Amino acid sequence: MKIIEAIKKFGSQKEPEVPVQTEEKPELDVYAGMRVEVISEDNQLLFVAKLLALREDSAELHLYSESAVPDGSEPMHALIRGYSDYERKAVYMEGTVSPVQHHIWKVERLQVSRIGNDRAFFRLNTELKASITRVGRIGAGMKTCTMLNISIGGACISTDETYHKNDKFLLNVQLLEDREPSVMLCEVLRITAQDNGKFEYGCRFLALSESDKERITQNIFAVQRKKRGVSR
Numbered sequence: 479m480k481i482i483e484a485i486k487k488f489g490s491q492k493e494p495e496v497p498v499q500t501e502e503k504p505e506l507d508v509y510a511g512m513r514v515e516v517i518s519e520d521n522q523l524l525f526v527a528k529l530l531a532l533r534e535d536s537a538e539l540h541l542y543s544e545s546a547v548p549d550g551s552e553p554m555h556a557l558i559r560g561y562s563d564y565e566r567k568a569v570y571m572e573g574t575v576s577p578v579q580h581h582i583w584k585v586e587r588l589q590v591s592r593i594g595n596d597r598a599f600f601r602l603n604t605e606l607k608a609s610i611t612r613v614g615r616i617g618a619g620m621k622t623c624t625m626l627n628i629s630i631g632g633a634c635i636s637t638d639e640t641y642h643k644n645d646k647f648l649l650n651v652q653l654l655e656d657r658e659p660s661v662m663l664c665e666v667l668r669i670t671a672q673d674n675g676k677f678e679y680g681c682r683f684l685a686l687s688e689s690d691k692e693r694i695t696q697n698i699f700a701v702q703r704k705k706r707g708v709s710r
Contacts, residue, residue, distance in 0.1 A: 508532065508569060508590065513542070514560035515600045515630070516575060516583075522546060523600045523702060524556060524575075526630065526695050527583065539575065539583040542692060544699060551577060558585065559600065561631075568594050599629035602698050602705075608651035610637065613663070625651050630694055632682035633664065641666050641679055649681070653697040654704070660697065662686070 512529045516539065524546045527539035547554075553576035560569045573588035608625040623637035633649060641647070645666045652659040668680035686694075 508560065508571065512560045512569070514539070514558050514571075517557045517559065517600055519555060519557070523602070523698065525583075529558075529560065535573075535588045536584065536586045537588055538578070539585055541581040541583065542695060544696070545577075545581075545583075546699065546702070553586075556585075558588070561599070570594070599631040600698075601627040601629045601634075602702055603627045604653070604701065606651055606653065608635065608649060610635065610639065610664075611648045611650070612641075613646040613648060620650075623649075625649070626678065628653070628694070628698065630683075630691055630698070632667075632680065633662070634678060634680050636672070636676050636678050638676045640677070641669070643667065643669065646684070653701055657697065657700070660694065662690075662694075 508529065510530050510532050513526065514529050515526050516524045518524055525539075525544070526542045528542065529537050530540055531538040553574050556573065556575045558571040558573060558575075560571070561567075570591045570593070571588060572591055573585040575583050575585045578584050604625050604627055606625045608623050609620045610623050611620050621637065621639050623635045623639070626634045626636055628651075633651075635649065643666055647664055647666075649662045649664050650659055663684045664681035665684055666679050666681055670678040670680075672678060683690075683694075
């Protein structure tokens with residue numbers, strides 16, 4: 479009898495209320511002055527800009543670089559990738575962009591799609607011959623490598639040389655035949671061993687000035703145009 483009463487008593491108790499979970503959207507971890515890359519839906523780099531005049535879901539894009547689309551273009555949906563210096567995180571956004579005047583575009587319906595710890599910068603596949611020189615080692619000579627891709631923030635190289643995380647080296651590469659070689663100080667962030675006995679090193683650039691970033695950006699645009707067969 480006591481068992482039956484206990485069952486009845488248990489059955490009469492209300493189940494604890496479970497709070498309704500709502501889908502949380504990423505906080506707008508975006509600030510005026512953030513450097514962003516504007517990318518088309520087919521993954522082409524359109525331009526690099528500074529995000530300014532933030533107003534709820536709109537902002538202005540002041541171009542650092544030339545634009546891959548003409549000033550009179552129709553509004554288009556684009557992906558916008560930036561990097562938060564405050565949180566050290568990549569910020570992925572999207573919105574509708576359109577030109578306002580030369581080197582100034584506006585973005586409307588701006589929203590953050592996600593925030594992550596991964597790299598934010600657009601990377602252009604290159605497969606170019608390059609050379610590396612280790613920093614901090616006496617007698618270190620120049621070694622050959624292949625630069626697999628490049629972005630404003632770093633590059634990925636392939637070589638049979640052995641490096642460790644946080645090792646530093648100078649990367650020397652000529653992105654285009656008619657331009658001077660670029661030399662960047664790199665730090666190893668990621669290491670991937672390949673089946674052919676070589677290693678792929680994901681690296682970031684160090685101590686880049688604004689003029690260095692601008693030069694790399696212009697070279698990336700030039701290589702992209704050449705790969706697409708677009709002449710200007």
